[in-house]
Amino acid sequence: ERDVMLISCVWGLGAPVVEGRAVADQYQVSRRFPYNPEKTDIACKTETLVPRSGGGTEMVSIAPNLQATACLPPNQLKRLAEAGLMIEKHFKTPQDIEFAVDSAGKIIILQARSLMVQFNRSRIVGDLPAILRDHPAIFIGKGSIVQRGIGIGRVFIVYRDEDLDVFPRGAILVSKYTSPRFAKVIRKTAGIITDVGSATGHMATIAREFRVPTIVNTGVATTLLRSGQEITLDAEENKIYDGIIKELRNYHLAEDPIEETYEYRLLRRVLKKISRLNLVDPASRDFAPSSCRTFHDIIRFVHEKTVEELINLNYDRHANINANGGKLKLSVPLNLLLIDVGEGLAETTGRKTILPEQIASIPMRAFIDGLTAPGAWNTEPTSLDFGSFMSSMTRTFFPGLATPRYIGQNLALISKSYAHISLRLGYHFNMIDAFVSDDDNSNYIYFRFMGGVTDMTKRSRRAQFLADVLAKNDFRVEVHGDLVVARIKKLSMERIKRRLNLVGVLVAFSRQLDVQMVNDQQISLYADQFNELITSTLNLNMQELSHHG
Incomplete structure (x- = not known):
C-alpha cells in the first residue's frame, strides 16, 4: 500500500524483530497529516530481549499486564510517522528505518536505508495519461520551477506573516510574493506556489535546500x-491539478536514480558547509555573525547589513561624499540636493543647478515625475487650530539634523539604478530607498515616514491614510503611531517605476495632510481623492496597479 507506512514495535531491544524471531505490534499509519492509524494489530508479546548485567543480552518474560499492551501510544506513533516521512523526503526513496524509544519517551533514529521495493512502472506509466484526464489542470506552464517534485495537499494562502503561525502541516503554501520568512514553515509544507518571485531569490534557495516542490512567478496562483x-x-x-492525484506522487517516487549514488551524497555533505542557509530571518536575535555556519550565511549577513546601512545613511555621510551633484530646480518649493555616485546625472560639469531632464537615475526620475505631477503639490497655506499650533511649538528637529547646515536641507544619493532620498518637509521626515533595473529580482522600494506638525491623533490618521494607500498597491506595510514603514520588491522595471510615480504623488499629496485629519472619516475621504488624482494626472489606476503589479 503506497498510502500507508508500516511500523513494527516490541518491548525491549529490537533484534528479535529484525531477525524475525519475535511477534511485534503492527501499525498501518496514514502518510497524510495527522497520520492516523488505519489498522492496528497488537500482538501478545511474552518475551523481550534486554541488556544483561555484566554485558551481553538475554531474553526475559514480559509482565502479564504488558503482554497485550500497545508498545506505542498515539502521540509517539504520530511523531514516528512524521520522522519517517522527513527521512524519506530527504533520500527521495522509501526507507527501512530502525528506531528506539528511551525511558523518557524520546524517539531515537538508529539507522535508515533504502527499502528495496520494485514498482510496476509500466502499469503506472500506462495508466497515468488516463488518470490525469480525469483531473482538470487549473493552470499549466505559468511561472518558473524552483524545485522539482510532486506536492499534494490543501491550499493555504498566506496574506500576512502572521498567517505562518497557523500554517497547517502538509498544506501547500500559496502567496503573492516569495519571502525568506517561509523558512518558518518549510518543514511543514508539501509545496510552494507564488504569484511573484525569482528562482534566484532567498526563498528559492531555502526551498531547494529542503527539497520542497516550488513554482514561483505564476502571476495567477x-x-x-x-x-x-x-x-x-x-x-x-x-502543472497545477485540481484534486489529489496519488498516482502522480507514486510515479515520481519510483524515479530518482542519481540521488542514490555515492558522488551525489558526498557533494551534499560538502555543500552543507558552503550553501546551507541558516540565517533566514533578519528580525531574529540569532541574525548575527556568531550564528554564521556556512559561506552562504556570511554572504547573507553581509548583504543584509549592507542594505541596512544604505537605508540608514544620514546627512553627515552624504555631505562627505566627493561626488558630482547640485541643487535640483523644480516647479515645486523643494530644496533638494542631488549627489551623483555613478551615472545618476547627465553631464553637469560646472553647473550648480540641475534640471529634472538632466536626471539619468531611473528611480529618481520616476519619483520626481510623481512628485511634480499637476495637482499633487498643494502650495496653498494651511491653517492650524490652536491645539496643532501648540503641538508644533513643542516639537523639535531630529537631533541629527539640528545643525544650521542641514536645517531644511533635503538630500538624494543617486546612481543609474539606485536612489536614496531623505526629505524633511515641515515637521515630518520621509525616506525612500529604491533600486530599479532590468533584473526583476533586484528591484525594490523601501518607504519610511514619521512625524508631523499636529498632535499624535491627527498624525496617526495621516499615517493610516499612507498605509492604506500603499497596502492597496501591494506594499507590505507596518504602522506604529505616526511611523509608516512599507516595502515592495521583485517587480518588473515598468511596474516598479509606476510604484515610484505613485510614491512621488503620495509624498506631495500628504505633505500637510495631518492638519486636515480632524476625524477618522477623513482617512477614506482623502484616499478617494488621492485615487482620483493619480488616475487623472498620471493615468494610473490603483486597482490596475494592485492586480497587475
Missing part, C-alpha cells in the same frame, strides 16, 4: 486557487 482546496502541484511538468 492567489487568483485561481482558494484556501482549503485540494490540489496536486506537479513541479516536474509545471
